[in-house]
Amino acid sequence: MKCYQCGTCTADCTSANIDSKFNPRKIMLEYLEEGKFSEFCWLCASCFKCYRCPREVKPYEILSEMRSKLIEQGKIPAYVKAFVETVKDYGELDETAFFIKLAKSGMFMDTSVIISTLKKRGIKAINIPRKSECAKEISRIFLIVEGAEKVKSVDSVKKAVISGVPS
């Protein structure tokens, strides 16, 4: 293994610095040596601070691969499912549609501060979700790539929500 356990990734890590449960060095070690998956990989902030790895192990890419494999196994956090389905249905991440999908999957977010911030700026935060013009083309791309595989029902998503990620 290229990694020599210096811990630079963990020292630089945004997520480790606010929550010591998240330790990218340890998560990578267990994954690369024992094939062990960690539910904490979802706490990565995607900030790429770990690019400084002196051994060029690319911790970000390893955690990203772990998340991909968990998704393949059907272990998909509610927010990932809601994000993907919003893009699939709307062609873009319509923010209202996204929050509705999150709520439907059982992940209620307190959006009051978001709504009041936008209101201060004169922006209506709750709009009727609107599909972009390209929505049909985007749904088609998903359909072609994913084959005829049926979108998993909201119930199965609920069961697949991984503990450790607030929902």
Added chain:
Amino acid sequence: MKLAFFPGCSAKSSGFEYANSALKLMKELGLKVVTPDFNCCGTHIVEEYNRDVWLALNARNLAIAEEIEADIVTICPACYQNLKKAKIILENEEEKKKINGILASIDKEYTGKTSVFHVIELLKKFTDKLKIKNKSKKVVAYYGCQILRPPELGIDNPENPKIFENFLKEVGFKVEEFKAKSDCCGGTFLLTNPDGFKRRAESILNEAKKVADCIVTLCPLCQFSLEIVSSDIEVVPFTSLILNERKL
């Protein structure tokens, strides 16, 4: 060169001001800007969900800019990074062939002619036309993450970026040194770790308050994250700030 404006998904709501002010500035500068029917870049979330879908989403955006012979200019560092990353992957002929097979079903084809810019890379060429009148405001330039990292997809040296400060100085702002300028805003924690989200944003705001009256942003997600946590320091997208200061 014609420019295809890529505002990103946040432009309809949380990033409304940033998108509108950027478009307005470009039009004031007399640039030829169009707004095609772009889709979501997918971000790493769709990439991890299904790499081919993610690649096809980005190839479609690049292809529709190609159709109208435009380069893409975006305000969103995540969109910027995703488009650039996809372009690099699509230099591989096999990947390109596979993705064009998917795009054929929606009558699109990717060839690779279009370049991708972040709006700051474009506007920095016009600082002489963007000068502000009131020069008393002390600001800090906040980069956040994805405009700088990973280095192969960033717009400046991630260890000591200068592009944003230099731009603001040339326009006429008093720009202070900012220790937290390339720290992460913690935006994604809004979904995964709400308590951590607040603490992360506060640490950046506190650092800025020591030296400045205003944090200037270039990322819609950073803007939103800092804005919803901030109570006593102004947080503003750089294009809105310039528009406002020019009016005064």
